[in-house]
Amino acid sequence: MVAALELFLDTDATRRIRVLWNALESEGVQSMRSLLGQRHRPHVSLAVAPRLDPEQVAGALAGAPVAPPLRLSFQYAGQFVGRVLWLGLVPTPELLAHQASVYVRLTRAGLALSEHYQPGRWVPHCTLSMRVPNVLMGVAVRRCLEVLPVEATVVGGAVTDHARDIAHPLP
8 A cells, every 4th residue: 555645625626526436336347445444536647656654744845835725726637557547737836846845854854655656757647447347448538537627725735544544644
């Protein structure tokens, strides 16, 4: 399992993505809604690692806002290898700079982060499903396109590791 530093979305965007999770489930696509006892909430991960100690993350980011009120715009659906389905964000300079700053501070503090989250490699997204069956990918993407665009504002952040029951809010 993995731990993540997640940015949470405003109420309206969260509701819209949860509605999309439900629509995917109704089509037979397991969404993030049904994984790990329904503990997931719509989010954008800034950093991922096998483990993250919340106190170490908080110390590394002290003095910097973890979750500034960034405006986000989900404009497209995407797929990672392994049939992972997600909504993609417009990579604004502000969002990219914030993620890069967080990544640098965490790695300088000795945290071993996933290489996929290195600045310049990171794909800003909100995961919808971890494994869409091949025969359902078309209908799943169609469901995504029915809700896009989704405008959002970042309203909070946390270190999460659902497998270890960690959900530690950060300022």
